[in-house]
Structure formats: structure tokens, C-alpha cells
Ligand code: ATP
């Protein structure tokens with residue numbers, strides 16, 4: 001069992017976050033919440049790296065399709081018109097493809113963020129996945145307004161500024177995937193670690 005202060009999460013600033021000039025702002029919000037940046041780098045991911053980052057199992061992909069259909073239903077949009085189908089297992093892969101294209105469209109910034117309940121707190125600071133729903137005071141709520149309704153009309157992924165792991169297990173998996181075995185640095189934050 002890890003010490004509570006040692007929980008880690010994986011964060012990636014997406015192309016829209018980098019191109020909006022939000023790198024500093026995003027890091028600032030983690031640091032001001034007493035979370036510690038323990039690894040950090042800008043890089044251009046390959047198609048293969050991204051392909052292996054997003055889950056490939058049918059369940060995850062179909063879930064993407066389901067989520068989209070739910071949005072379409074809510075707003076009275078017609079999935080048949082936009083996708084030519086209402087089958088989530090066909091819509092899901094389409095969205096995954098848009099996601100990879102989007103994620104390759106500019107350099108990314110990857111980091112490991114450490115601290116108490118890092119996974120949940122970072123997701124809270126990030127705000128709702130869908131920027132138009134995200135509360136003010138969150139990164140997505142303050143700097144974006146995209147929605148699947150617009151994104152899917154434009155045949156692209158939702159641009160939501162950052163990616164952050166959903167669970168501690170997913171975090172460890174993603175840290176290993178993007179940084180290799182030994183990515184993190186050790187130092188004591190004033191007022192946090194001593
Ligand atoms: P992330 O994993 O990026 O932190 P999340 O876990 O909240 O966000 P997922 O459901 O895992 O969201 O979706 C991964 C990404 O796919 C989202 O961040 C978004 O960029 C994109 N996405 C999700 N749903 C849709 C959709 N209906 N239409 C277009 N893009 C979508």
C-alpha cells in the first residue's frame with residue numbers, strides 16, 4: 001500500500017491546450033493545489049504510441065459509441081444522418097480514429113502529477129470531459145466550450161484541453177507507456193512534504 005502522498009496520475013496537454021498557450025496555466029493549477037509535478041516533457045507522439053494509449057478493447061470502443069448516441073438523443077440529432085448507422089460498435093471506432101488524428105495534430109506535453117488523491121483531484125481540476133458542461137473554475141470550464149454535437153458535425157474529436165487518467169491503475173499503466181520504467185523525480189515541496 002502506497003503512502004497517500006505518493007498517488008500519481010498521468011496528464012497530457014492536448015493539441016488545443018498547447019495551441020491556446022495554456023501549458024503554464026495548467027501546470028499552475030496543479031501546483032497551487034499542492035500537487036507536485038514529478039515528470040514533464042513536450043513531445044510529438046507517433047501514431048503507434050497514441051494507438052496503444054487509447055484502449056483497443058471492444059467494450060471501451062463501444063462505450064465511446066454509446067456516449068455519442070446518448071448525446072445525439074438528448075439534443076434530438078440524427079445519428080443516421082451523421083454516421084450512416086445507429087450501431088455503437090461502428091460509431092465507436094470512427095470516433096477513436098478522429099481522436100488519434102486530433103492528438104497527432106500538434107506537440108503534446110506529458111507529465112506525472114503526484115499528491116493526495118492525485119487521480120481524482122486532477123480530474124476535478126480538469127472538469128467535465130465535455131467542455132460545454134464543465135463548471136467554471138475548472139480548466140475545461142474556463143478555457144473551452146466544445147461539445148460532441150459540434151465536434152461530430154465537423155467529424156472530429158471533442159477538443160477538451162487535457163487528458164488525465166481515470167483510475168490509479170490506469171495512471172500507472174499510462175505512466176509506464178509514455179515515460180518508461182523510471183520517469184519520476186524526487187524532491188520535497190515546501191509546505192507539502194515538510
Ligand atoms: P480523457 O480520457 O481524455 O481524460 P475522458 O476519460 O473523460 O477523457 P473518454 O470517454 O475516455 O473521456 O474519451 C476520450 C476522449 O475522446 C475525450 O477526452 C474526447 O476528446 C473524445 N471523445 C469522447 N467522446 C466523444 C464524442 N462523443 N465525440 C467526439 N469525441 C469524443
Ligand code: MG
Nearest residue numbers: 163164165166
Ligand atoms: Mg478516458
